[in-house]
Amino acid sequence: MTGGEFDGVLDGKAALITGANQGLGLEIARHYLDAGAQVFICARNAELLESAREELAERAGDADRVHAMAADVADAAQVEELVAAATERFPRLSILVNNAGVYGPKGPIETVDWEEWTRAIAVNVFGSILPVRALIGHLRALGGGKIVQLSGGGATSPLPGLSSYAASKAAIVRFAETLALELAEDKIDVNAVAPGALNTRLLDEVLEAGPEAVGEDFYRRSLEQQKSGGTPLELGAELAVWLGSDASDGITGRLLSAKWDPWRDLPDHRADLDSDVYTLRRIVPADRGMGWGDV
Numbered sequence: 001m002t003g004g005e006f007d008g009v010l011d012g013k014a015a016l017i018t019g020a021n022q023g024l025g026l027e028i029a030r031h032y033l034d035a036g037a038q039v040f041i042c043a044r045n046a047e048l049l050e051s052a053r054e055e056l057a058e059r060a061g062d063a064d065r066v067h068a069m070a071a072d073v074a075d076a077a078q079v080e081e082l083v084a085a086a087t088e089r090f091p092r093l094s095i096l097v098n099n100a101g102v103y104g105p106k107g108p109i110e111t112v113d114w115e116e117w118t119r120a121i122a123v124n125v126f127g128s129i130l131p132v133r134a135l136i137g138h139l140r141a142l143g144g145g146k147i148v149q150l151s152g153g154g155a156t157s158p159l160p161g162l163s164s165y166a167a168s169k170a171a172i173v174r175f176a177e178t179l180a181l182e183l184a185e186d187k188i189d190v191n192a193v194a195p196g197a198l199n200t201r202l203l204d205e206v207l208e209a210g211p212e213a214v215g216e217d218f219y220r221r222s223l224e225q226q227k228s229g230g231t232p233l234e235l236g237a238e239l240a241v242w243l244g245s246d247a248s249d250g251i252t253g254r255l256l257s258a259k260w261d262p263w264r265d266l267p268d269h270r271a272d273l274d275s276d277v278y279t280l281r282r283i284v285p286a287d288r289g290m291g292w293g294d295v
Helices: 023-034 044-062 074-090 113-141 161-183 203-208 216-228 233-244 264-271
Strands: 014-018 039-041 067-068 092-099 143-148 187-193 256-257
Touching: 014 023, 014 074, 014 113, 023 044, 023 092, 023 233, 039 044, 039 074, 044 067, 044 092, 044 203, 067 074, 067 092, 074 113, 092 113, 092 233, 092 256, 113 143, 113 161, 113 187, 143 233, 161 256, 187 233, 233 264
Parallel strands: 014 039, 014 092, 039 067, 092 143, 143 187, 187 256
Antiparallel strands: none
16 A cells, blocks of 8 residues: 555554454554554464564564554453553554454354354454443543444345354444444544455355355355455455544444445535434335335
């Protein structure tokens, strides 16, 4: 992204990015650095995290702009330590990017391992809520901030064989919408990002599980995604940068598709966003041209 449209838009800002030792989280960290931010990254795998930190420090050309700490975002005590360390290192830290997430077990709900199922809920849901709880007081003291929540396909459509992932992603988007209203007076914007179908380790997990676990249709679509290359990681990263920047001030409570939505143009349509546009919503028969049911 060097030399791109977002150069300098995050100058003077600092961000905490979870799940940033690989995949989309690491790509977001790269883009945040390129946009001028300082970054504090975390993930559970300390070895991969250190490798990511070294790469990012070299990219930044300044090791002081990049710091890392291994942490389990589903563990409240570890999250408290993480946020304390991040805000001590970067006292003006004003952006939280909740990227950490897992697919969880794959297969019918009655046969999947229950501990794995609940662990996925803990990582995807509690792992997003706990950093928010720990950081809100700091953001209020700063006079505002940004919370960027990564979503996924499970938020907007059923995913048979991936029930913990689907349920957790729907839950966290509704949480983000609710949080946006709770924090509106504090000038803390909260938005969710749908990054598209990505060719990351999650796709590898689906293909390894096979059609018996995830269903013939989803497996077929995953194979097609693998062949096509999927949605470029930079699209989700660019939207995450924009949502962390001043350009998105006042835009909150939205679920935005990095690939399909005209998010760069949203500042021209602020009045229209005082509605259910770009949110989880209920579809009634009339919305589909049917002459029955609710109107």
